[in-house]
Amino acid sequence: MSDIQEAVRERYAAKALQMASPGVTGRLGLACNLSTADLTTRVAEWKAIDGLALIGRDEAGGSVTSTYRASPETRAELARLVAAERGCCGTADWSLQDEGDELRVTVRASSGACCEDDACGATYSAAELASVGIDPTASLGCGNPALLADLRPGERVLDLGSGAGLDVLLSAKRVAPDGHAYGVDMTDEMLAVARGNQTKAAVTNATFLKGTIEQIPLPDASVDVVISNCVINLAADKRAVLREAHRVLAPGGRFAVADMVALAELPAEVKRSLDQWAGCVAGTISIGEYAEALRDVGFSDVDVEITRETRLEGVDGAIASAYIRARKEATS
Numbered sequence: 508m509s510d511i512q513e514a515v516r517e518r519y520a521a522k523a524l525q526m527a528s529p530g531v532t533g534r535l536g537l538a539c540n541l542s543t544a545d546l547t548t549r550v551a552e553w554k555a556i557d558g559l560a561l562i563g564r565d566e567a568g569g570s571v572t573s574t575y576r577a578s579p580e581t582r583a584e585l586a587r588l589v590a591a592e593r594g595c596c597g598t599a600d601w602s603l604q605d606e607g608d609e610l611r612v613t614v615r616a617s618s619g620a621c622c623e624d625d626a627c628g629a630t631y632s633a634a635e636l637a638s639v640g641i642d643p644t645a646s647l648g649c650g651n652p653a654l655l656a657d658l659r660p661g662e663r664v665l666d667l668g669s670g671a672g673l674d675v676l677l678s679a680k681r682v683a684p685d686g687h688a689y690g691v692d693m694t695d696e697m698l699a700v701a702r703g704n705q706t707k708a709a710v711t712n713a714t715f716l717k718g719t720i721e722q723i724p725l726p727d728a729s730v731d732v733v734i735s736n737c738v739i740n741l742a743a744d745k746r747a748v749l750r751e752a753h754r755v756l757a758p759g760g761r762f763a764v765a766d767m768v769a770l771a772e773l774p775a776e777v778k779r780s781l782d783q784w785a786g787c788v789a790g791t792i793s794i795g796e797y798a799e800a801l802r803d804v805g806f807s808d809v810d811v812e813i814t815r816e817t818r819l820e821g822v823d824g825a826i827a828s829a830y831i832r833a834r835k836e837a838t839s
């Protein structure tokens with residue numbers, strides 16, 4: 508595994524643990540502008556205070572309230588942690604109430620979108636989310652590729668880097684009853700979250716496979732549509748990924764992904780940063796390079812549409828979310 512792949516795997520393993528944790532930092536997917544190491548520390552800090560003083564936790568209507576036994580140490584630690592979470596990416600409102608013998612921490616989801624460090628904003632309707640019973644914090648993506656792909660009943664769909672599985676489950680609903688949706692991900696912790704979400708959503712026409720998107724564990728010409736959401740930028744060898752996408756598509760198959768692209772050259776120190784790579788920044792390539800790579804591996808009808816520009820704080824250069832479509836020739 509390359510240094511880049513290892514940094515990416517570590518980042519998303521930590522994200523998956525955060526999603527899977529029944530603690531407040533997991534359920535609402537918070538602490539999202541932290542580095543991998545800081546995120547792991549934060550999750551451990553919440554677990555430690557839970558272990559020491561948590562009495563109970565209630566969840567209703569987008570809020571989670573945790574009740575702790577009061578003590579001077581617990582009061583101080585909760586105040587510190589809540590202040591730290593408030594300084595995060597703005598996807599939630601936090602409050603700490605002192606009620607004498609008990610301390611209550613409430614966290615409520617707010618409207619801010621936060622796919623990763625760059626808040627690139629996936630778009631799912633409430634009805635779509637309700638259809639699989641999963642909240643939008645399961646998404647670390649930058650668009651809605653299942654919608655983009657215009658899926659039809661009976662189709663076979665593959666999601667590259669399926670994360671917590673939201674796009675796979677939404678795709679499975681769209682291609683049901685005879686179609687099937689596959690997700691490929693290299694991170695065991697993410698696969699576990701995705702399979703848990705599949706059970707929760709009671710979707711039977713979906714399969715999560717362990718593997719890399721550089722070597723997709725599916726046969727040639729086995730799917731009609733390849734989707735992906737904010738993942739291809741993370742690959743060190745993007746041509747290998749696009750070549751594999753082309754291989755697994757049946758003739759006439761569609762490629763429809765949401766991804767981050769570079770709009771202006773990033774500084775060399777940002778491009779070298781493994782942390783910025785794992786955060787969907789440093790691995791971005793220009794629209795021109797993306798289109799050229801798609802054509803080089805055999806795709807046609809290449810189309811790139813910028814959906815949202817992101818200015819990075821303290822960093823020259825610019826990146827953007829984009830929808831990228833292409834087609835495998837019907838005769839190839």
Ligand SMILES: C[S@@+](CC[C@H](N)C(=O)[O-])C[C@H]1O[C@@H](n2cnc3c(N)ncnc32)[C@H](O)[C@@H]1O
Pocket residue numbers: 512515516519520623645646647648649667668669670671672673674691692693694697718719720721735736737738741742787
């Ligand atoms: C930014 S998250 C996006 C997850 C999901 N697509 C979504 O929209 O929520 C990146 C995901 O891709 C996976 N991933 C990154 N690089 C990969 C690779 N080379 N092969 C397989 N999975 C990869 C990570 O494990 C992680 O689950």
